[in-house]
Amino acid sequence: MADGTIGLWTVPLAVLGGAIRVSTPFLFVSLGECITERSGRINLGLEGTLVMGAMSAYGISYLTGSPWLGVLAAGVTGALLGALHAGICSLPRVNDIAVGIALMLFGTGLAFYLGKPLIEPTAARLPAIDFGWWSDIAQVRAALRINVLFLIGIALAPILYWAFKTTRWGLLIRTAGESADAARAMGYSVLSIRLRATMVGGFLAGIGGSFLSLFYPGSWNEGLSSGQGITAVALVIFARWDPLLCMWASLAFGGAAALGPALQSVGVTSGYHLFNAAPYILTLAIMIITCSPKRTLTGAPAELSITK
Amino acid sequence: MTSEVADPAEAVAISPAADPGFLQRHGGTIEYILIPGAALVGALGVFGVFVALFGKNPLDLYFYMYQGAFGTWFSWQNTLTRAAPLILTALCTALPAQLGMVIIGGEGALLIGALASTSIALTMQWAPPLAVQLAMAAAGMVAGGLWIMLSGGLRQYRGVNETISSLLLVYIALAILNHLVEGLMRDPTSLNKPSTREIGAANMLGSIPGTDVHWGLVFGIIAAVASYILIYHTVFGFAARVAGGNIRAAKIVGLGVGKLIMTVCFLAGASAGLAGMVEVAAVQGRTNANLAAGYGFTGILVAFLARQNPLAVIPVAILLGGISASGGLLQRRLGLPDASVQVLQGIIFVFVLASDALYGRIGFLKGKS
Numbered sequence: 078m079a080d081g082t083i084g085l086w087t088v089p090l091a092v093l094g095g096a097i098r099v100s101t102p103f104l105f106v107s108l109g110e111c112i113t114e115r116s117g118r119i120n121l122g123l124e125g126t127l128v129m130g131a132m133s134a135y136g137i138s139y140l141t142g143s144p145w146l147g148v149l150a151a152g153v154t155g156a157l158l159g160a161l162h163a164g165i166c167s168l169p170r171v172n173d174i175a176v177g178i179a180l181m182l183f184g185t186g187l188a189f190y191l192g193k194p195l196i197e198p199t200a201a202r203l204p205a206i207d208f209g210w211w212s213d214i215a216q217v218r219a220a221l222r223i224n225v226l227f228l229i230g231i232a233l234a235p236i237l238y239w240a241f242k243t244t245r246w247g248l249l250i251r252t253a254g255e256s257a258d259a260a261r262a263m264g265y266s267v268l269s270i271r272l273r274a275t276m277v278g279g280f281l282a283g284i285g286g287s288f289l290s291l292f293y294p295g296s297w298n299e300g301l302s303s304g305q306g307i308t309a310v311a312l313v314i315f316a317r318w319d320p321l322l323c324m325w326a327s328l329a330f331g332g333a334a335a336l337g338p339a340l341q342s343v344g345v346t347s348g349y350h351l352f353n354a355a356p357y358i359l360t361l362a363i364m365i366i367t368c369s370p371k372r373t374l375t376g377a378p379a380e381l382s383i384t385k
Numbered sequence: 386m387t388s389e390v391a392d393p394a395e396a397v398a399i400s401p402a403a404d405p406g407f408l409q410r411h412g413g414t415i416e417y418i419l420i421p422g423a424a425l426v427g428a429l430g431v432f433g434v435f436v437a438l439f440g441k442n443p444l445d446l447y448f449y450m451y452q453g454a455f456g457t458w459f460s461w462q463n464t465l466t467r468a469a470p471l472i473l474t475a476l477c478t479a480l481p482a483q484l485g486m487v488i489i490g491g492e493g494a495l496l497i498g499a500l501a502s503t504s505i506a507l508t509m510q511w512a513p514p515l516a517v518q519l520a521m522a523a524a525g526m527v528a529g530g531l532w533i534m535l536s537g538g539l540r541q542y543r544g545v546n547e548t549i550s551s552l553l554l555v556y557i558a559l560a561i562l563n564h565l566v567e568g569l570m571r572d573p574t575s576l577n578k579p580s581t582r583e584i585g586a587a588n589m590l591g592s593i594p595g596t597d598v599h600w601g602l603v604f605g606i607i608a609a610v611a612s613y614i615l616i617y618h619t620v621f622g623f624a625a626r627v628a629g630g631n632i633r634a635a636k637i638v639g640l641g642v643g644k645l646i647m648t649v650c651f652l653a654g655a656s657a658g659l660a661g662m663v664e665v666a667a668v669q670g671r672t673n674a675n676l677a678a679g680y681g682f683t684g685i686l687v688a689f690l691a692r693q694n695p696l697a698v699i700p701v702a703i704l705l706g707g708i709s710a711s712g713g714l715l716q717r718r719l720g721l722p723d724a725s726v727q728v729l730q731g732i733i734f735v736f737v738l739a740s741d742a743l744y745g746r747i748g749f750l751k752g753k754s
Contacts, residue, residue, distance in 0.1 A: 121548070121549075161735075165735065165738060165739050168739055168741070168742035169742050170741050170742055170744070171738055171739065171741050171742055172487075172738070172741075174487055174548055175487065175689065175738050176735070176738050178487075178489055178548075178685060178734070179686075179689075179731065179734035179735045179737075179738055180731070180735070182682060182685075182686070182727065182730055182731045182734055183728070183730075183731025183732065183734065183735055184731070185727065185731075186724050186726075186727030186728040186729075186730065186731045187724075187728050187731065189722070189723075189724035189727060190722050190724040190725055190727070190728045193722040193724070303556060304552070304553070304555075304556045307549065307552050307553070308553070310549065311546075311549045311553065314546070314549070347568065348564065349564075349567075350560045350561075350563040350564040350567065351560055351561070351564050353560060354556060354557050354559075354560030354561075357553045357554075357556045357557050357560075358557060360553055361545075361550060361553050361554070361557070364539075364543075364545045364546075364549070364550065365539060365543050365545060368543050368544040368545045368546075369543065369544050370541065370542060370543060370544035371544075
């Protein structure tokens with residue numbers, strides 16, 4: 078604590094900064110999953126996609142020196158994993174939840190395998206924009222060093238909301254998710270709509286992973302993601318498949334996840350691991366409050382296996 | 386699985402080749418062996434191509450995998466030691482699957498079971514070893530059982546998806562374990578790797594005579610056989626399968642679905658909790674972060690590869706135990722990273738699921754009627 082004058086204000090400030098920094102992967106994964114689930118399929122494999130995205134972004138950034146190429150590579154990797162998921166799910170009698178679990182294991186395994194040589198070297202990281210220039214307090218400035226990806230994510234949420242409501246492909250995705258028969262009757266291939274929706278979802282999740290390795294925490298190691306991907310998938314469910322609610326929920330999650338490190342910085346270390354588990358406990362608690370055995374969730378795509 | 390031959394003697398008399406009805410009756414069973422087997426071979430092939438891309442000879446790979454898994458008595462023992470927790474964690478997925486639930490939180494129940502059994506062993510240091518071991522097993526099973534029952538209850542009474550809740554509970558279990566191991570339960574002498582105190586050499590489970598394989602394997606086999614009998618040869622198991630097949634039909638015939646879900650989830654969690662107890666009492670001797678070795682996650686794969694059949698879980702767990710046992714040799718001889726086992730498991734999982742599409746589509750197994 079360089080500046081003693083703000084004292085305990087460090088904690089809410091760090092939580093705010095954390096909400097901005099930590100929420101970005103949640104934001105991208107949940108928006109991506111939102112698109113996939115709206116088309117009537119659930120991809121639990123985004124946990125693996127996140128880790129693969131982080132690894133490939135770090136690798137490409139290290140090799141080319143350009144972090145933005147890394148972000149692109151992460152997106153492409155994610156889209157490929159999405160295509161794999163959609164491809165297997167399009168076979169008859171294959172359960173999309175099980176395929177997601179398989180790709181979760183496959184993605185993390187592959188990332189650890191390919192990422193072994195990347196633990197040592199340092200790759201070029203994504204730049205941050207300094208929004209705290211007006212303040213003299215170091216903590217405020219640290220909290221307001223914001224990455225462009227965060228801003229893109231925040232902008233993406235209302236765009237998606239609008240796109241689902243009004244655009245042609247938004248309607249197509251929703252039709253495939255609500256009634257595959259209706260989409261088929263209109264002459265569209267449900268499998269191909271879902272393939273594209275899963276690939277876009279994977280693309281966004283991969284970018285979320287690139288944020289982990291290229292900005293915060295900003296390095297590649299095997300403990301980089303521990304359940305952020307699956308938390309984000311759960312988040313979509315209680316955000317009622319609404320991109321705007323996904324955004325708010327991601328911010329809340331980022332704040333919860335920043336609580337542990339923030340308290341540690343002011344000397345509260347006793348419950349460190351429990352505070353680190355805050356996002357998972359929060360997810361579970363919100364799911365318990367918002368779910369109900371009596372009715373299907375409002376806003377749930379009717380074709381989604383998880384709510385049937 | 387049921388044979389329709391009335392007289393067993395008659396079945397023996399007719400050789401399979403001469404019996405035109407043989408394929409028709411046993412086609413299903415053959416399918417259950419043939420298709421996952423083919424998926425496994427396909428996955429090994431793809432993995433061979435994968436390592437070939439990194440300049441390794443796939444034939445070397447297969448040779449060392451076989452050597453490391455089943456080549457020597459030493460590797461067999463290593464394989465069986467790893468198979469023991471896999472059988473138990475696989476049951477944590479296979480039992481709820483009978484009810485149509487996808488539980489993937491075996492790792493969490495294993496950790497909680499380990500924690501509970503360690504706690505009870507540390508408070509019972511005065512008691513004779515057998516009493517300590519029994520108490521450990523009971524504590525591990527109850528704790529693990531309640532942990533997965535939580536997921537089951539949330540599904541039944543709050544409509545929370547059990548797949549996601551059970552996975553979230555894994556991370557919560559790990560946080561609780563780390564919290565206790567680094568705080569309340571920490572052995573002050575464990576500096577680099579925070580751990581609890583040791584349960585004591587006298588309380589360790591020991592090996593099956595004549596081997597280095599611990600008694601956990603026997604626990605696993607007993608649990609698997611008992612689960613099989615429960616599911617396929619009791620009224621309770623029949624009710625569970627009815628509920629798994631058609632929940633509405635189960636309600637119409639008056640089955641207490643909630644009670645079924647809670648009981649099955651408890652048994653599933655108890656099994657994974659027992660795996661945690663075994664890992665503490667037979668391998669680690671204490672609780673620390675080493676216990677989160679991924680047995681719970683590999684157990685999911687075992688259950689799916691065994692097509693959720695508790696009896697088939699045993700050979701599949703030995704197979705997957707063999708793959709993970711060969712990891713060390715692959716690292717030393719071929720210079721493959723330790724994650725290669727994980728990659729192979731992922732590929733196998735993908736192949737097994739994709740092969741679901743093949744059931745009932747293999748021409749010669751349909752029989753000519």
